[in-house]
Amino acid sequence: MATNMKWLGAAAGGVLTLAATGAAAEGRLGTVLERGSLLCSGHNGSFLGFAEVDDQGQWKGVDIDLCKALAAGLFGKSEGHLEIVPISWAQRWPALQSGDIDVVIKVSGWTQSRDTELNLSYSTPYFIGAFQAMAKADLGAERIADLDGGSLCVAAGTSTERALATFLETNNIEAELLTFENGDELRNSYYEGRCDAMVEWAPSLAAGRVDAPDGADNHVILPDVIALEAEGIIVPEGDPDWLDVQNWMLSSLWFAEVEGITSENVDEFKANPPSETVAKFLGNTPGYGDRLGLSNDWAYNMIKEVGNFAEIYDRNIGEGSPYGLPRGVNSLYNAGGVFYPFIID
């Protein structure tokens, strides 16, 4: 009997130790490198400009390009090392915690409850999205205040709805809110004239305006910013190494933009680095990758595949895309925006 108890105790202790070592294993970075492929978040359908499907069923978009950049940084190239897992909005957090995906890059705003209660870690934001209103041009409205007494269409149960309600309250604007379950419904109702203006995330608004059934000129996007949302890359909390990789990936894309390094001229830069820092950045001298546990030319591989941040933006939602969204606040600091690379020392 006594021996049995001892055996049980030893077994229980063993299981606990095993569980402890399992939890303390190298973290997500190690897991991903060992697996040889990155599981990145996709979408269950499409989110214009950020995650779309082309005619051949291949993913494309800003978020998809960031996934590709990450995979290229980790493995040298994304092909064969990246799996885009289709994920719905509701599912992204549990899927991240359960390990179905390694990282959430899915235009997800940085909110306090997500950061604290859901135990998520946010990278530095990579996109600033404003909530704005689009109104019928013939109303002659120039600000949201001009829509006093009118009606506004908004998506139900979103952070947009809450921000809009707060905005109306603080500015003493009386307007009727009509809420809709999904984006298609919302847009159709607005174009059919159910409401005077529609409130949405600005990039979606601009994308929808292009396809207004009565022509884009009949609709104006009002300049008032109802709220700003900072979109970041999300990893589980308590994994600093993995978070570092995300932050330095974004910084690298901005650094390349500052230095004028693009996917096309990156080889010239690598052959003839103009400065000591760029040489380090592209992996000619060691350090830039080692510190993160990656190969030293990881930034080179990334730029080679997806280009710098400006290229990603232009290709998917900027001038080089049908949306033609001006970059505005999403530019680098030297072009009037709020983004900047960190210092490489």
Next chain:
Amino acid sequence: MPAHHPVIPAELPRQNVLTWLRSRYFATRRDAAVTIVFAAFVAWILWSLIGWALLDATFAPNAGEVCREDLHGGACWSVVSTRWRIVLFGLYPFEEQWRSAIACIVMVIVAVLSCLPWFWSAKRLPLLWTAGFAIFYVLMRGGFFGLAEVTEQNWGGLSLTIFIFAAVSLLGMPLAIVFALLRRSSLPWIARTMALVIDVIRSLPLLSIMFTFAIVLPFVLPEGLTGDKLYRVIVGYALFFACYQAEIIRGGMQALPAGQEEAAKALGLGYWHRIGYIILPQAFRNALPPTINQFVITFKETSLVTIIGFFDVMASGRAASGTADWNFAVVEMYVFVGLIFFVFVFSLSRYGAYLERRLGVGRR
């Protein structure tokens, strides 16, 4: 006093179309007015519908620019002719989509074959479906016979919808029979436990069951037991299906006169013979209309899996129209997906009607 026998014609004399029309629709002036107004209204709707869907429509692939310039014109079916492969196959690798197509056709053929009375035996039916699923799996998943491996994550479109539906029905049906029998058990603790389980599952929304099986289960179960998300969801959905179907079968059983089972007992038949030869066949006949109903609902509700990130035919449809080039053609894409659902659900209910005629439900 000559007796006047009123002459009652055995049949009404044959009318020609004109008199028939006249007596039915133009009997009085008011009738005529109502008929004309409604006929004009229906004709107007039909005409604009045909004009939108056919006459003014653009069919050629890659004609997005043409449609865009003429947004008040007809439907832009160009979105379907350009991007139909996304709707049918989702994210399945482009070069391998023929496999998904064949797998889909195999599944439909198996479903059609199993509707033929020749296959209705305890040996043939399971054999047919096992073969069907094996072919489907090998084709879709690959990894054998030199086929490139495609993981379940990349399955999508119509093939995925059909696979989920077939797997749920096939897993759910036997489970439903077991549940119904357990619920009717003469041992009260078995019957009550089963009743509780059925009621609990029925009181939960399907969406939350799917969510639990897809996302919560991996936290609870040990590593090796979880399996792919797709199979977890199918098991959860099958459980849900079985609970509803068990109640339908139980309803069919309760409609049987008690004398049937007593007579079978009197003949000395054992439990399994009574169930297999007397009770279940009659119960199924009674329960046929609601059973077909349940299948139709199950097929349509497969589109809920998009919430847990599957690229079923609905999500694929949204992805197909969700790009800068085609975002104006959302309605056309929904109509196309709706047509796909219609074809399947309509054939399902026509088959149900055929079965009812064949088994004489409602006559006996």
